[in-house]
Amino acid sequence: MNDEWAVTASGIVKRFGDRRVVDGVDMMVPRGSVYGVLGPNGAGKTTTLRMLLGIIEPDEGSRTLLGYDNPRDASDRVGYLPEERGLYPAMKAREAIAFLGALRGLDWKTGRERAVVLMEAAGLGHAVDEKIRKLSKGMAQLVQLLGSVVHQPDLLVLDEPFSGLDPVNQERLEKLILNERDRGATILFSTHIMSHAERLCDRLAIIAGGKRRFEGTVADARGILPQRVHYTPHRPDPAIRGVLPADAVADGDSWRFELPNEGIESLLVRLIDAGYGISGLSIERPGLHEAFVRIVGQHGDVLVVKAA
């Protein structure tokens, strides 16, 4: 039993036909963390999560879930929200949540009681006894999400949890994820929306073309790209280009360029000496979005996979 890692994967491979949809992915998810699996559409995120959960078996490689080699042995301690949401339409919301809990070993009575508490906390108290078919898509999605946490799992796996939710419910979901983390659970979720990952993730992996292209913290990912300088001189003058770095790009009266390797100080001295002065200056760290685009864009095979 490994107490350090909630999930580990070592060289897991999945083939569909002759295509390697997941091609040797390694992953180490620390316990108690929020871990994001990022990637473009068709990158293999869902297939990776399904293998980690034991829904499908990898063709090669190994994985552990909460310390168990067989993910099934940990199933009562895992919550899962699949990408394709699904509930029984004729079930009442409270029963649906209790049923999902019962599948994971929670007794029905406790499941029903917790369902009411969870639904009220999520602003769905009025829909406790509504049938699923009468709920909106977003509400049904929230009900399913509550069903995945009703048994208070040690590991919560969410596949594209934000898709289909309006901004209000997205914020509720972010709050729920953080609450679960504060409770001590590990959260593993996939997304291709960088803003959520940037706000929530302690660590993340970027998958593209079935391979893991990056693993680390958000700061590590952003650190891949150099910082960018946003500089505005006192007076606009095309001749200033001769002083600025070669990659400088005009942005109105301002200029944007990567932070030089030797730092900003010597450049500023030259600009002041040349009489351009400093009307505005900011040094910006690139966002996760830019890092993601850079990492994924480096691998042309991503587009090939998506086209297939």
Added chain:
Amino acid sequence: MSRFRRTLRQTFTIARRDFIATVFTPIFLLFLFAPLIMGSFGAIGGLGAASVTDGAQDKTRIIAIVPATTARPIDEADTRLRAMFRNDEAPPELSIVAPATDPAAQARAAFETRDVDASAVLYGPLDAPQILYGPRGKRSADYLGLLAQTTLAAEKLGGTLPTIAATKTQITRSTTSVGGQHQSAFFAVFGIFFLTLFLSGQVVGTMAEERNNKVIEVLAAAVPLESVFFGKLIGMFGVAVLFVAFWGTVVTQITSLMPAAAAVALGDLTPAVGAPMFALLFAAYFSMAYLLLGSVFLGVGAQATTMREIQMLSLPITILQVAMFGLSSAAVSHPGSWLATAAELFPLSSPFAMAGRAANSPELWPHVAALAWQALWVTIFITVGARLFRRGVLQSGSARPFWRRKAKVAAA
């Protein structure tokens, strides 16, 4: 919690959901009362057919063209003989007609009359009567011959047959009769076939709900697919048991109100293992037949992607069930034959054939072995069904079969 206990708990969670989702719906009432609807239509059709038949029979006659002196003795003989028949087996009503100048022509003309339908006509001397009969009138002709013989015998004995005082005592066999055993065997085979025909086919479409609602992904993540399959089977079996219990109670109550003749007919069921054990084995084999056929149907139905495909499966399902019924019926008709052994061993016919065997043979140990054998096949069918589902629908299987993978490794 041990893996077995967890699997059991998960199985019954699925079963509970399916049972409740099926039973607590208005459609279930329609399903529950379907036999009543079917019986009502059958009764209406039967009454219609019976009234047509009765109408035809009311106008059918057997005719005796005899002199007036013979009219009374032949009428008395008819009364005596007719008492031996049950109502539905009695010959058509007898009409006695005086002979005309040409009885032969008169007899032929009787078949042409519009007032009644002559089934058979007798004329000429009773010791050498001429009997004409129409289509389906052979039995009537035989009766008229017997009637002439009886009348003649009575005449020779001075007008009446001697009366005797017979002492009648009913004897009950201390051992089961061969006829009773065969009747019990057929009852068992047909009973299980009838119940499974109605009930087990329902299982075929149960996985469609999970697929259409996309719940299957949640279930597959939380529960082994074998538990999902078995849970669904158990859930639907619970529905079947509820159905059988309901109608079993109704039929028992109706039977207690039936005339004694019907009770006598049931009394002919004399299974070799004894009635209580026979009832127990009948229940056990019904359960196994349901689970065996249900597991096959569930596995096949889980592969179907649309309701149309599921509906199209109903024909091969019915054919399979009828085939198992035919095989088992043949087997119980020839106990101890190679056919019987084959039917008892073949998993899908085994419950039917073994239920028949319980009626024909008093040995109990084969039933223990058979139930274990059938349970093994339920497990095999569920496992194979779940694996096919995992491979085909969840796309879990590798595209390359394991023997090719091994070959590749060896080549490397």
